[in-house]
Amino acid sequence: MANISLLGYAILGLLHQEPRSGYDVRKIFANTPMGTFSDSPGAIYPALRRLEKDGLVRGQLRSASDLRRRRVYRPTRYGRRAFKAWQTRPISSDDVIHRMDELLLRFSFMDQTAGRSAAVRFLKNLTRELRSYTPALRKYLKANARQMPLSGKLALESGVRGYEELLRWSRSALARYLNRKGVRR
Amino acid sequence: MANISLLGYAILGLLHQEPRSGYDVRKIFANTPMGTFSDSPGAIYPALRRLEKDGLVRGQLRSASDLRRRRVYRPTRYGRRAFKAWQTRPISSDDVIHRMDELLLRFSFMDQTAGRSAAVRFLKNLTRELRSYTPALRKYLKANARQMPLSGKLALESGVRGYEELLRWSRSALARYLNRKGVRR
DNA sequence: CTAGACATGTAACGCGTTACATGATTAT
DNA sequence: ATAATCATGTAACGCGTTACATGTCTAG
Numbered sequence: 001m002a003n004i005s006l007l008g009y010a011i012l013g014l015l016h017q018e019p020r021s022g023y024d025v026r027k028i029f030a031n032t033p034m035g036t037f038s039d040s041p042g043a044i045y046p047a048l049r050r051l052e053k054d055g056l057v058r059g060q061l062r063s064a065s066d067l068r069r070r071r072v073y074r075p076t077r078y079g080r081r082a083f084k085a086w087q088t089r090p091i092s093s094d095d096v097i098h099r100m101d102e103l104l105l106r107f108s109f110m111d112q113t114a115g116r117s118a119a120v121r122f123l124k125n126l127t128r129e130l131r132s133y134t135p136a137l138r139k140y141l142k143a144n145a146r147q148m149p150l151s152g153k154l155a156l157e158s159g160v161r162g163y164e165e166l167l168r169w170s171r172s173a174l175a176r177y178l179n180r181k182g183v184r185r
Numbered sequence: 186m187a188n189i190s191l192l193g194y195a196i197l198g199l200l201h202q203e204p205r206s207g208y209d210v211r212k213i214f215a216n217t218p219m220g221t222f223s224d225s226p227g228a229i230y231p232a233l234r235r236l237e238k239d240g241l242v243r244g245q246l247r248s249a250s251d252l253r254r255r256r257v258y259r260p261t262r263y264g265r266r267a268f269k270a271w272q273t274r275p276i277s278s279d280d281v282i283h284r285m286d287e288l289l290l291r292f293s294f295m296d297q298t299a300g301r302s303a304a305v306r307f308l309k310n311l312t313r314e315l316r317s318y319t320p321a322l323r324k325y326l327k328a329n330a331r332q333m334p335l336s337g338k339l340a341l342e343s344g345v346r347g348y349e350e351l352l353r354w355s356r357s358a359l360a361r362y363l364n365r366k367g368v369r370r
Numbered sequence: 371c372t373a374g375a376c377a378t379g380t381a382a383c384g385c386g387t388t389a390c391a392t393g394a395t396t397a398t
Numbered sequence: 399a400t401a402a403t404c405a406t407g408t409a410a411c412g413c414g415t416t417a418c419a420t421g422t423c424t425a426g
Contacts, residue, residue: 023377033341043414045379108340119336146327154358155293156218165350173339208405228386230407
């Protein structure tokens with residue numbers, strides 16, 4: 001089974017939307033909020049080749065009227081299955097503590113690829129984990145605040161607030177899905 | 186001039202508080218909210234050796250009553266200067282967009298090592314950058330929301346909210362410093 | 371005709387991950 | 399005795415960063 005990096009999943013997700021070239025992906029990473037990923041060719045082209053080597057995407061040269069070589073990739077059936085499996089993995093407390101960025105990436109492509117019900121399940125589980133972790137963090141801060149320098153205390157406060165906001169977001173996102181239940185658009 | 190990784194700076198910051206061994210550092214990464222950093226020996230011991238090789242820290246074996254070998258590190262004068270230089274670097278929009286975690290790390294040790302006035306300057310500059318970036322992100326979301334799938338929209342909404350919360354935090358943190366101006370304690 | 375966007379690659383390098391290894395000390 | 403904790407290391411591996419290289423097409 002292929003081992004896919006976060007960048008690999010990001011690219012695979014984009015290829016689910018429409019067939020794209022490495023250059024297309026680069027432009028997205030350079031010009032949109034997906035820009036947390038590197039748009040450097042030294043990252044993207046090898047990543048695409050790896051995905052292809054592992055059978056997750058298939059690339060073909062588009063040259064019909066184009067003399068310009070341009071390799072366009074799309075996910076294979078296996079790639080789609082692997083992507084969906086990644087998206088629907090259970091959410092652990094460790095994910096919430098160490099891999100929040102990965103969780104958000106998993107969610108961002110959710111209803112295109114795994115469906116609305118998977119999105120709802122995801123948000124329910126995420127909410128559960130956040131409801132348990134957030135107060136624990138807040139408690140840690142309260143317990144150790146006295147012996148921490150102001151800047152350290154404040155930096156941690158920032159982290160706690162970030163998680164608390166995430167929990168509010170998660171709940172409101174869930175509500176957004178549930179309110180639309182069965183509503184066609 | 187030495188090139189120091191984020192993990193390197195995190196360790197260097199901890200060594201500013203008191204001399205510590207690699208094992209001490211590991212325990213901190215394993216048991217506190219600093220746990221965003223890896224506590225694996227394969228990361229920490231080589232990082233300490235690099236810091237030492239670059240003249241940023243000095244390690245000495247503590248063995249007096251201890252037969253157990255235990256290498257305790259403390260920053261050198263050069264290490265302290267380098268750390269402070271890193272902390273007081275100007276804040277760019279790129280830092281805010283791509284390296285928020287590094288900014289928070291820089292701030293978290295601020296008043297132990299660079300002083301209260303540096304902390305205030307940092308927060309003022311951070312607030313400025315966030316005041317410019319946050320509405321731009323929000324605007325992007327508004328402009329593209331129509332053509333985005335719900336989960337994509339919501340994932341981006343989460344990012345925007347995170348930045349908005351960060352801006353509120355930054356302002357309140359600044360207020361916290363300014364209210365104490367000249368107050369001993 | 372030339373600057374800039376289009377488009378894809380490769381090579382060296384550094385560092386973090388994973389897994390394994392070693393041995394001393396303390397607690398049960 | 400022996401399991402757990404203390405404590406430090408090393409080797410293979412993968413991937414992202416940086417920098418360089420190459421060539422095409424389009425706009426002014």
